[in-house]
Amino acid sequence: MIEFKNVTKRYMTKTALRDVCLKLDKGKIIGLVGLNGAGKSTTMKLIAGLVTPTKGSIEIDGSKVTRRIASKVSYLSELDEYYSFYTVQQTIDFFASQFADFNKDKAEEIRAYMNLDANTKVKHLSKGNRGRLKIILTLSREVPVLLMDEPLSGLDPLVRDSIVKGLITFVDTEKQTVLLSTHQIMEVEMILDEVLAIKDGEIVDHRNVEDLRYDEQQGILEWMSAIYE
């Protein structure tokens, strides 16, 4: 379980998150939505231990998040940050050497599933294939928390579809919690257990998606437009 206790994050004078309290249960796929600059990436980076709260604290399964939380968290950044001179296979091997929890068999399985050639150099990959590589690297780690910052952004519909199917196939929903931020709600709405809406640095709503449909006959898009219009 991930827990935020009164977390505030300021960058210089700008407040990115304001007094956030939040509990995310194990085994859920959770969507994080919000406009650009609302605080989505900051939320992810705080869980990944890449930035520290100005106030408050964050815990994963009862232990406080620090720089060393990487052993529990797999983080897909919205940036590309791989060595461009490596091949796909070398990148996978490099990740395997860095993380003890990296499952190379699973990586191979996902790579084959995603139809990504092992011998192509990263610098020669199309944007879509770089997106696939990121998914392979993120999902191959056997950790309780998977964070994916805009995994679908800027990719064409076929790639987005293969990534969504990859998530359904390779996330272990009995053991792993997935938090993913996206603007492409239509693509992921059928795979989300919960949605979190963030607005101006505050969590303004947190719903179980099936309950939302059951209780209010609303889909995520209707729910969002009520929040953001």
Add this chain to the structure above:
Amino acid sequence: MTDTFQSSQPIYLQLADRLNRQIVSGELKPGDKLPSVREMAVSSKVNPNTVQRTYRELEASGIVESRRGQGTFVTENEEILFSTREKLKNDQIEHFIQVMHDMGYENEEIQAGLRIYLEGGRSND
């Protein structure tokens, strides 16, 4: 199984409904094994947790049975198969009658219209 779901209704119920219809129509036969949770999630492109909930729901109604270590199977219990068949029929009739009443049709008109339709001559005038 790639039909899309309505985003404003619970997916687990829509999926349960779909499976019930497949059982009643015979597309899924008594004793057939349902796909595993993961397979069903991938083929219908929904969250595995949702499929789990659908299977739980169907199991509670008795139309499927889970056998330890083997998976989930369509029941061979004829009573349950029959009552499911009846239930789906009654649900459709109820829905149809509701719509007709909302539009102001009387029972006699509905009955007469149904009889003519089912006997082959469509009354369209």
